[in-house]
Amino acid sequence: MAMIEARNLAKSYAGKAAVSGLSFDVRPGTVTGFLGPNGAGKSTTMRLMLGLDNGSGTCTFDGKPFTSYAQPMREVGALLEAKPFHPTRSARNHLRMLAAANRIPDSRVDEVLGLVGLHDVAGKKPSTFSLGMGQRLGLAAALLGDPHTLILDEPANGLDPQGIHWLRELLKALAADGRSVFVSSHLLSEMALMADELVxxxxxxxIANGPVADFTKMSVRNHVRVVTPQASELASLIGAKLAGVGSVQLAAAGELTVTGLDARAVGDLAFDNAIRVHELSTHQATLEEAFLEITGSSAEYNAHAPEQHAPKPPTTPQEGPR
Structure with missing residues (x-):
């Protein structure tokens, strides 16, 4: 079992920092999600980790840099592009070539083709594959050496819903087997189901590094919702209890939103003061809500909603001469 240890990774293009002093660990037995807006530097970071870009800092896999391994595919499986394939070779022969270079037996080629669902098209050229099929072949190459570490850049790109579900279960199973899995994705709902930790x-x-649960707990969108016919009275009691740490707001008639107290504390306060409560619920921020909140100022491109114009009044048809 190998840990990924990245330390002070940095890279600049034309004097502009693309990656600046990134340090993090990816532990065995976990899926670590790699998130950031477009242009945040995720792909550059992954290339630096594998020694494919010139930059500064270090990244080791089980204490060694990727470039030091004689058969690197046996140690680290990587998927950074959808279709880096030879145009005339079949899918099977493409994998056989990679296997030979890393002293991996041919029998493993058919194993991984079956694992990713491409056994029936193994004799076809990857140039005829859809984006999703190309992703599956790239994943087969990453898994070819049965590595203890995986680095995957947007592996769900082009997959249909069934394929995304299959990928999620596969990566979770690989992590459960003791592997270190580092995966970037824009599918935040999937990352919430798949990842144990986040970078x-x-x-x-x-911006943030740690367990998924800790990341969502930081969101200001977490709150308690209370529906009561005595909203003003309860709001005053909650405000006194909070003493400036948190907030209580009237969201609608008879409805409060509370931050700084959990549902149990709000319920106990209402009970102790004979206040009738019709509904008491907790809203936990989703990964998407927390991500948009924490990365809003870091987005490379910010689009504006189209302006809304008032509809023009219908024109009254004018009568022509009779």
């Missing part, structure tokens, strides 16, 4: 960057800098 979140913006404009090449670290």
């Amino acid at each position: 979140v960057i913006g404009k090449g800098r670290m």
Whole structure:
């Protein structure tokens, strides 16, 4: 079992920092999600980790850099592009070539083709594959050496819903087997189901690093919703209890939103003061809500909603001469 240890990774293009001093670990037995807006530096970071870009800092896999391994595919499986395939070779022969270079038996080629669902098209050229099929072949190459570490850049790109579900279960199973899995994705709902920990960057800098649950707990969108006919009275009691730490707001007639107290504390306060409560519920921020909140100022491109114009009044048809 090998840990990924990245330390002070940095890279600049034309004097502009693409990645700046990133340090993080990816532990065995976990899926670590790599998140950030477009242009945040995720792909550059992964290339630096594998020694494919010139930059500064270090990244080791089980204490060694990727470039030091004689048969690197046996140690680290990587998927950084959808279709880096030879145009005339079949899918099977493409994998056989990679296997030979890493002293991997041919029998493993058919194993991984079956694992990713491409056994029936193994004799076809990858140039005829859809984007999703190309992703599956790239994943087969990453798994070819049965590595203890995986680095995958947007592996769900082009997959249909069934394929995305299959990928999620596969990566979770590989992590459960003791592997270190580092995966970037824009599918935040999937990452919430798949990842144990997160590395979140913006404009090449670290924004957050740690368990998924800790990341969502930081969101200001977490709150308690209370529906009561005595909203004003309860709001006053909650405000006194909070003493400036948190907030209580009247969201609608008879409805409060509370931050700084959990549902149990709000319920106990209402009970102790004979206040009738019709509904008491907790809203936990989703990964998407927390991500958009924490990375909003780091987005490379911010689009504006189209202006809304008032509809023009219908024109009254004018009568012509009779």
